[in-house]
Amino acid sequence: MAFFARASPSQAIRRLKDQSQFLNRLLCSCGWQNRSIATAVDDAKASVHSSVESGGKKRINLCSAINDALYIALDSDPRSYVFGEDVGFGGVFRCTTGLADTFGKHRVFNTPLCEQGIVGFGIGLAAMGNRAVAEIQFADYIFPAFDQIVNEAAKFRYRSGNLFNCGGLTIRTPYGAVGHGALYHSQSPEAYFCHVPGLKVVIPRSPTQAKGLLLAAIRDPNPVIFFEPKWLYRLSVEDVPEGDYTLPLSQAEVIREGGDITLVGWGAQLAIMEEACVEASKEGISCELIDLRTLLPWDKEIVEASVNKTGRLLVSHEAPITGGFGAEIAASITERCFLRLESPVARVCGLDTPFPLVFEPFYMPTKNKILDAIKASVNF
Template identity: 70%
Template sequence: MIRSILGRILTATINNSTIITTTTTTTSRTLSHFAFKPDTAAVSDGDTTRMNLFQAINNALEIALVSDPKAVIFGEDVSFGGVFRCTVNLQDKFGKDRIFNTPLCEQGIVGFGIGLAAAGATAIAEIQFADYIFPAFDQIVNEAAKFRYRSGNQFDCGGLTIRTPCGAVGHGALYHSQSVESYFAHCPGLKIVIPRGPIQAKGLLLSCIRDQNPCIFFEPKILYRLAVEQVPVKDYMLPLSKAEVLVEGDDVTLIGWGTQVHVLHEVCEMARDQLNTSCELIDLATIMPWDRETVINSVKKTGRAIVAHEAPLTAGFGAEIAATLQKECFLHLEAPILRVAGYDTPFPHVFEPFYLPDKWKCLEAIRKSINY
């Protein structure tokens, strides 16, 4: 209950538009550490409507419920919309049998979802904050990820999708700001996805829900309202395990996911203007299984690579990328692979702006790389 109340307070703070633009110096600096770069839908995508990230997720969930009568959504407070409003109005449309609250017990939420999926349902579980997914770690890693393997493919829980907000929000501190994707990337049997904006989030979430493997869908909470795009109205899916080259360049490859993609997008422009350097920007999107081919081909072209993520440096997923590139691109490298990440400390509160891998830290990494 206390955790739920704290979540509602945090949501109320985010909903206040004045806080997003001003408030205290620390919060303002944190929320302005990146400039959101919207995607544009193709003409072939048909009609679009203006949505922020949480509305795009809500739209994807509604489509999943309409198209699949076996789909159900459950978690703490989802019946009224959840603390970030991602499930708002869904219970009114689809009833209490398909959208319902659970006790405050992450282990129970995921365990229940595994059972539902094993019985043939499409289970969409919400963990209120990624920081509180750890009580469910055993269920996710030792049960969901191994279900198909240990039964020799006789049974599976591939219909399970776990949604959860992640990352820095400006004032979340140590229990509401963590990026925990690398904990689960170590575990075979899971798919892990992190979108950068509304268009991508809708398509990737529908792909996760319909994929026949358990998926964890991390939603950067700072983007819920700051990220706004013209999102296609239709039902569409985007491929999992496919990275996207957002900016083409020749000198340095920049690799990120989620919120960090927007930081790196601005860094590409800064590097061009201040360092006369052409950067190639890749959004990994799927953390596991990740698109090695796209990243490797880019680094073979540029000869340099920088990975940036909000999670701590040690054993962050950037380490896996760096190790792979060292092996596959060794003869093409002109400089060591660099990582720009959070520090190996608990996520701080008042020092959050200094903890984050902002554009200045990333630009300095580019400077080091090209001058090596």
């Protein structure tokens, strides 16, 4: 059962040719277009068959792609470490499965249940020149570590005049709605961290992206928070290049070209936005969809260029609308493209309520909310 439109092979090839000569971009685009979303029942099968190889690529889910990236990070640098709550046995989402067995319990290990300790420990480890990959079990639980992230990790280099840095630190954490996570297993807290100079904030949309961006985050000489869309851990399956590769940080990507309106999103929300784009195209509206990929520092130029082409912008995220990162994008693009805009920048986001269990379908920035906003913008 696929609820993402699959492009026909010829369409896909044409799109690939059109899009970019850069390999990275090509790979991402290919992955997105060919991606079929398995059902929950298919999920186990996908995972079991994840080692099936197909010409330098392997069909794996996002969880396995993360595992793959961590394996490569640990394998390629003996001074890299992976740790966090329950990480030793593979993590509650199984992203670190097998790593402790392969690399030993000194490099892949459990920590006490204490987020400020995990991040603080990671900062110290990174300050010694190691690559410290810390896992916070759910993004909802990152807040005890907020001081360590904001006042320590982000300012470590600046406050020392570059005598010291903790650039080897990467904090991985699963975020976002899953259907029944309610208040404390659903949040998208990316905006808090986008307000902090010194941090990088990265969110992948697919297995190929997750692997390449996570390896880039781990090797980036700055502290990075890497939010993983947990909805897609098993659901998103695609052919992921084997071996070691990275995707550039702070570079957004046009994943669907169009001329009437620009849509900007990141992570799991892009899947919903893609659906809306497909629906809109049936009504003759051509949408350009951009995956921001890195939220801090973000790629204004690519969004600006797109809005200068389309004249309209819609931003969508699961986090509450007020103070969300969509507001930052809206303000920046209004500054840069004011005379080109043909309608107000639209934001289709989460509501300004805590994340509500039974009301989640009302809370969410759904396909039809986005579709309505696209039409309103085009008909403004």
